[in-house]
Amino acid sequence: EAQVTQNPRYLITVTGKKLTVTCSQNMNHEYMSWYRQDPGLGLRQIYYSMNVEVTDKGDVPEGYKVSRKEKRNFPLILESPSPNQTSLYFCASSVTGQGINSPLHFGNGTRLTVT
Amino acid sequence: RKEVEQDPGPFNVPEGATVAFNCTYSNSASQSFFWYRQDCRKEPKLLMSVYSSGNEDGRFTAQLNRASQYISLLIRDSKLSDSATYLCAVKGWHTGNQFYFGTGTSLTVIP
Numbered sequence: 355e356a357q358v359t360q361n362p363r364y365l366i367t368v369t370g371k372k373l374t375v376t377c378s379q380n381m382n383h384e385y386m387s388w389y390r391q392d393p394g395l396g397l398r399q400i401y402y403s404m405n406v407e408v409t410d411k412g413d414v415p416e417g418y419k420v421s422r423k424e425k426r427n428f429p430l431i432l433e434s435p436s437p438n439q440t441s442l443y444f445c446a447s448s449v450t451g452q453g454i455n456s457p458l459h460f461g462n463g464t465r466l467t468v469t
Numbered sequence: 470r471k472e473v474e475q476d477p478g479p480f481n482v483p484e485g486a487t488v489a490f491n492c493t494y495s496n497s498a499s500q501s502f503f504w505y506r507q508d509c510r511k512e513p514k515l516l517m518s519v520y521s522s523g524n525e526d527g528r529f530t531a532q533l534n535r536a537s538q539y540i541s542l543l544i545r546d547s548k549l550s551d552s553a554t555y556l557c558a559v560k561g562w563h564t565g566n567q568f569y570f571g572t573g574t575s576l577t578v579i580p
Contacts, residue, residue, distance in 0.1 A: 387568075396572035397513070397556070412567065444512055457503050458558070458568055460512035 356381045360445050360461035367435055368469055375430045375464050377445030385448045386428040387412070387458070388420065390441040397444070403428055435468040442466075470495050473559050475571035483579050486547050490574045492557030493539045499561040502540045504531055507554045507573065516542075516555070547578045 358379045367373055379386065387402040389412075399412030403422040417439055419431040428447075432439060443464045448456040475492045482488045494502075502519035517524065519531040519540050530543040540559075544551055554573040560566060 389570075391510075394572065397570040399567060402567060410565075442510060455501055455518065457515045457518060458513075459515070462512050463510070465510075 356459075358445055358447050358459055358461035360443075360464050362464060363462065364465050366467045366469065369436055370434050373432050373435060373466075375432075375443060375445075375466070377428045377430065377461055378426050379428075379445075379447040379459075380426065381447065381449075381459070382425065383447035383459075384425070384450045385456070386422065387446045388418070388428070388430050389444045389446065390414065390439075391444065392441050400430070400443075435466075437468050440466060440468050472496065472499075472569035473557060473571040475557055475574050477572060477574060479575040479577060481577045481579055482547055484547055484549060486578075487543065487545050488547055488576065489541055489543045490555055490557075490576075491539050491541050492571050492574075493537075494559045494569075495538070496559075496561065497535070497538060499538075499559040501560040502531075502533055503558040503560075503568075504529075504540075504542050505556040505558060505570075507556055513556055513570075544576075547576075549578050549580060552576055552578045 361376045384405045388400040389397045391397050398414045401420040403409045445461040446458040448458050504516040505513040506516045507513045523532040528545045532541045554575050556573045557571045558568045560568050
């Protein structure tokens, strides 16, 4: 089944404790992206990757890191999480970042709470 | 100014009703338009792309008005299962081909 898989689904952690949220897609998509979703603010892009070894900042990159060493994986790293990073996170992919008609396909989300 | 704006609603409609949502975008250079459906803080799922000439998928019709810079979604014969939040998304060269999403419009279909 074609899908974007995120893990974990739920995570409660404490301030300052490094964590990684994994994202993997099995559709051979070139483009991958991370979003956070907060009430009233909608989906905001954190980082994106047009292809392997190519990553760029989105609108809200502060406090996050990403890497794209393989086409299928795009982990999101929080080196020192803070309570304002409590949010619902989505990974997404599309066939290509260049094509204007390639829709995004989302993973099932990671609900992160930082205390 | 936000790239994309939506009326958050909520829209509460009876079963069988027709309901329409609009989504305005700020940049005329936007090239691709989509509607997504999101249930109860689950992941957004693609409902339909929006094509220049308008397109229909069963009870759902999407239209694009470039002159006024908005897209619309029409749902006919609403079902209880249509209750969800509907997100619009736009993309274009001016955004570096990145997607921008509206904050969503909440729909509740009432028995």
